[in-house]
Amino acid sequence: MLWRILLFIWISAAMIAAFTWAPLVPVLEQTTRIVYFHVPAAWVTMVALGWSMLHSILYLWKRDLKHDDQAAAAAELGLLFCIVATISGAMWAKAMWGAYWNWDPRETSIFFVLLLYSAYLSLRGSIEGDEKRARLSAIYSILAGVAAPFLIYVVPRMYDTLHPDPIINTRGKVDMDSAIVICFMAMLVGFTFLFFWMQSLKVRATRLERLRQIHV
Amino acid sequence: MLQAGSNSAVAVWAILRKECRSEWRTRYGLNAALLFAVTALTAVSFSAGRLGDRQDLLASFFWIVLLFATLSSISHAFVREVEGHTLLMLRLVASPTQIALGKLLFNLLFLGVIELVTVPLFMVLMGAPAPHWGTFLTILLLGTLSLAASSTLVSAMIAQTRGRGALFAGVSLPVLLPVLAAAVGGTRGQWQSHDVTGEIKLLAAYAVALLAVSLLLYDHLWEE
Numbered sequence: 391m392l393w394r395i396l397l398f399i400w401i402s403a404a405m406i407a408a409f410t411w412a413p414l415v416p417v418l419e420q421t422t423r424i425v426y427f428h429v430p431a432a433w434v435t436m437v438a439l440g441w442s443m444l445h446s447i448l449y450l451w452k453r454d455l456k457h458d459d460q461a462a463a464a465a466e467l468g469l470l471f472c473i474v475a476t477i478s479g480a481m482w483a484k485a486m487w488g489a490y491w492n493w494d495p496r497e498t499s500i501f502f503v504l505l506l507y508s509a510y511l512s513l514r515g516s517i518e519g520d521e522k523r524a525r526l527s528a529i530y531s532i533l534a535g536v537a538a539p540f541l542i543y544v545v546p547r548m549y550d551t552l553h554p555d556p557i558i559n560t561r562g563k564v565d566m567d568s569a570i571v572i573c574f575m576a577m578l579v580g581f582t583f584l585f586f587w588m589q590s591l592k593v594r595a596t597r598l599e600r601l602r603q604i605h606v
Numbered sequence: 607m608l609q610a611g612s613n614s615a616v617a618v619w620a621i622l623r624k625e626c627r628s629e630w631r632t633r634y635g636l637n638a639a640l641l642f643a644v645t646a647l648t649a650v651s652f653s654a655g656r657l658g659d660r661q662d663l664l665a666s667f668f669w670i671v672l673l674f675a676t677l678s679s680i681s682h683a684f685v686r687e688v689e690g691h692t693l694l695m696l697r698l699v700a701s702p703t704q705i706a707l708g709k710l711l712f713n714l715l716f717l718g719v720i721e722l723v724t725v726p727l728f729m730v731l732m733g734a735p736a737p738h739w740g741t742f743l744t745i746l747l748l749g750t751l752s753l754a755a756s757s758t759l760v761s762a763m764i765a766q767t768r769g770r771g772a773l774f775a776g777v778s779l780p781v782l783l784p785v786l787a788a789a790v791g792g793t794r795g796q797w798q799s800h801d802v803t804g805e806i807k808l809l810a811a812y813a814v815a816l817l818a819v820s821l822l823l824y825d826h827l828w829e830e
Contacts, residue, residue, distance in 0.1 A: 450826055502780060502783055505779060505780045505783075506780040508776075509776055509777045509779070509780050512773060512776060512777070513763070513767065513773060513777050516767040516768045516769050516773055517766065517767050517768070518768060521829075522766065522829075525826055525829065526763045526766060526767075528826075529759070529763060529823050529826055529827070530760070530763060530777065532819060532822075532823060533756070533759060533760070533781055533816075533819060533820075533823065534780060534781060536781075536815050536816060536819045537780060537781045537783070537784055540784040540808070540811075540812055540815075541780075541783055541784050541787075544784070544808060545783075545784055545787045545788070545808075
């Protein structure tokens with residue numbers, strides 16, 4: 391209970407600092423602030439994707455349904471954060487590039503992840519039986535895990551991007567102020583903990599649901 | 607070991623022959639697929655006209671027609687087994703990997719036949735300039751290999767779901783997007799006489815990755 395309150399205070403403090411304390415970057419102006427929400431959301435999207443795939447592999451290996459619960463919950467939360475990242479990114483693109491959608495390599499990547507999550511969840515929804523659902527979705531998740539690096543890293547690198555990525559690209563065009571870095575890192579940590587908290591809630595809910603079905 | 611290896615090769619070969627024979631008996635799948643491919647091609651050609659000087663559009667349309675032809679037809683190899691209640695019998699005589707490999711070879715052959723009809727027809731109807739055959743066929747072959755590898759694995763799963771065919775296209779697409787991106791880029795590049803080594807390497811790497819992961823996953827396809 392205590393750490394949930396701490397998490398709430400942490401994220402609130404980081405949010406307030408992001409709006410009042412952190413300076414703006416010259417070219418980006420007010421849109422600088424998207425970095426505190428959009429990038430952590432995209433980060434959590436990738437964490438959830440990795441988490442889901444890790445547990446899919448674990449499921450095929452151990453055959454324990456608790457891994458499938460983890461994989462499914464991470465995919466649902468990943469889809470949520472992916473939608474947040476996509477919509478906030480599109481709004482930023484409208485402000486900076488003049489169009490909501492342009493098939494910039496980064497937009498292609500995030501759209502691909504969105505498709506992947508949707509396909510995975512629709513596949514889950516159409517399979518009857520816990521074991522079978524877990525097994526087939528794990529197979530699909532691993533297959534998607536092969537496709538993901540190609541679409542997220544290889545294909546976008548074949549084209550030029552306008553996306554500012556000062557974190558990955560150290561020779562980046564945008565020089566980040568230390569206050570921005572502190573707020574950004576604080577939000578990144580906050581979002582990550584938020585994800586794992588929501589994840590544990592979802593997994594527990596799934597487990598209770600299964601118990602209820604057994605007893606009824 | 608050698609004995610086991612040759613036994614699986616025999617089983618895979620037997621599955622492939624059985625697939626070809628049962629397909630040839632009705633030719634329902636092949637006819638439907640060919641008809642669909644020609645329909646897609648006609649729709650593109652009729653609405654866009656001749657595009658001889660627009661190689662960028664030609665390459666996109668070319669792969670969209672092939673992608674649609676694949677997505678509309680390939681799933682039937684497994685769906686047929688489930689609907690005819692013959693999968694259980696098949697599993698008694700062969701391991702999941704052998705069945706899936708046999709189906710993969712059959713699907714490759716199937717796509718080859720579709721391409722044999724679609725590709726020349728596309729060239730004629732769209733007024734496409736002569737491609738650099740070596741590069742073009744390499745891209746076509748690698749693209750087909752990836753299409754077949756991904757579709758075989760996905761269709762084996764789709765056959766076990768409630769909707770069967772309905773989900774196939776949607777579930778396949780995310781896995782096929784890298785193929786589409788690299789193949790369209792490569793096909794466009796060879797028409798414009800650009801260097802397409804990067805695209806070919808990407809296609810080859812992806813095909814190998816798909817085949818490798820398929821071989822690891824086939825064993826988990828059926829269990830109960």
